[in-house]
Amino acid sequence: METAINLCKAGESIKSTAKKYGLAYATLYRHVKTGATAPKLGRFRPVFNEDQEMELVTYLKDMDSVFFGLTRDEFKNLVFIYAKKNSLNYPKNWDKYERAGDDWLSSFLSRHKNISLRTPEATSVARAKGFNRHQVGRFYENLEALTAKYDIDASRFYNMDETGISTTTNKPPKVLSTKGKKQVGIIASAERGQLTTVIGCCNAAGSFLPPFLIFARKKMQPRLLDGAPPGTQGTCTPNGWTTGEVFLDWMRFFVEHVRPTPEKKILLLLDNHESHKYYPALDYASKNNVVILSLAPHTTHKMQPMDVAIYGPLKTYFEREVNAFQKAHPGRIINQYDVARLLSPAFLKCAVAINAVHGFERPGIWPVNKYAFGDEDYEPAAVIAGTSNMNIRTEGTKSPEPERVISDFFAETSSTPSPSILEEFIPSSPVDPLVEVIPSQNRATPSVLQAPGTPIIDYFKTPEKIRSDVECTPEPKTGCSQIASAVDLDIATNAQKSDTMPPETEEDNQRNTSRDKSPSPKPGCSTSHYSPFVLRPIPNHAKSITTRKRNLQKSEILTSTPIKEDQKEKFEKNKIKKVTKRLDDKSANVPIKIVPKKTKTGKKNQKTAKKAKQSNKFKEFKDISCIFCGEIYIEEDDNPIENWIRCGICQQWCHEECSAFDGTQEYICDSCQS
Structure with a gap:
């Protein structure tokens, strides 16, 4: 078809050419007239060309990579x-709802198979901000230093982490049900289950330690571990969470199983939780040849081997066991005595060597690979910090006023302005303003008036907002390519003339002005191109309202002397605070309110009420001593405060025999002399 069109344009007869190449005369005539070579089937035409759709695809991927993915709407x-700002032909019903149609979205997704609708995982700002290149790089430096210093191999490199499981299902499995049914239910043990913490540990060679369970209760019962995996141990805390004391218990459990020696020390990797900095546990670890390395804060979701490869399958298998138990025992509520029995098959399924090896290998922890994460992994932190290239390219220059004027001018004219008009916006300084904003791009200082053939518009455009007609690649039938070529040639010619010829006269200016009023190019070829990054830029991270300053945490070797001494100092201070608080506690002198019991008739028993009042008074005056003689108060008869006097200023007590009494019924307090 293209060869036939070129022959016809060169002067050949359309009829003979069509017969020569076996084409229909009407078809060839239409293509010669419109200049289009690509065949078009049907009456529907795409809204965007391939370059524009790829721009939308790139925008979707970039926004998803920084956790700002777009919904369908x-x-x-x-x-x-995007279609309206760039003056494209789009269906009229888009204006009614101010959005593209569902049929267009379905076709778009069918054309781009790598884009699909996904359910995102909620990621906190702290995690997005914490996983940055500096913190992760510091961790790998510590890791490389320790593995080289102690000659660590895979069998002596362990990771410990906690996770929580509940006695009720959190994510029920999908079940077969009737189509159109409004609500599908499944029996659960309770509305809210009891938490149990599981501490797991494995090494880079694929070996696992038995789990360590923490139950939310006051007293530990041995039968809580009935049916647990072999070797499992457990303890209790009021809320089921890990504490410093529990970590010390687990450390003894760990040393008993791995048995490190001075010649073959063990490297233990764990997160930056405060309970893992408990000084007695750190001291016990260092004395027993265990070196503890902590991850950088808020990076465990990508770097903790147990999180990466073990705990996901564990929770899935445990949910299945919970649902199977509910179906086998309908109406029975799962309690803490069933947790270990349900955990056992789930733990044995996920605690396999291949999962542990992949958990260490994927984040580049073993073998050590500090390049395991690419730029896209650090991009969310860079966006929040304002150092990302994605932020820079949407901000434009530092002086946006000229850019705004130029952009508005281009939007109104939809044609390339002549050099005489653009000269008004050329700054006097020879320095390119974009060099300060985009340092990574070593742009040479444009010299339009000295470089024939270089479009002047390149001097002002930002990477996304404005494009010259050279970049526009619409369908040939629109005639855009011919217009672009003519405009570029015109710009280059004028630029060369303005460099070599004297200033233009008034006649020349009028002639140039009339020439600039050429018809606008066809839709899709506007010189003012609005990128998705300009129309919907990445949201700027809001500044923190609070002025509270926190100590920045980082990856540390917790068993090193400086860290251990610092934790020892904190431990001693906390111990003194607890003793002081216990000594200052005056709760023993606070009266305890006793509610009198009710009789069968519903009325309060008067005798019980009277005894309660007396009991309150006795509680109030317990351990009271006289400020003069030091005699302890002893209850006498039915009047507990008889012959005892209290100072209204210092609130001290004394009995009447030790006070100076005069005729005015006033007493002089020996404590405050009032």
């Missing part, structure tokens, strides 16, 4: 604005 609204 948000994307359809962006597509509508």
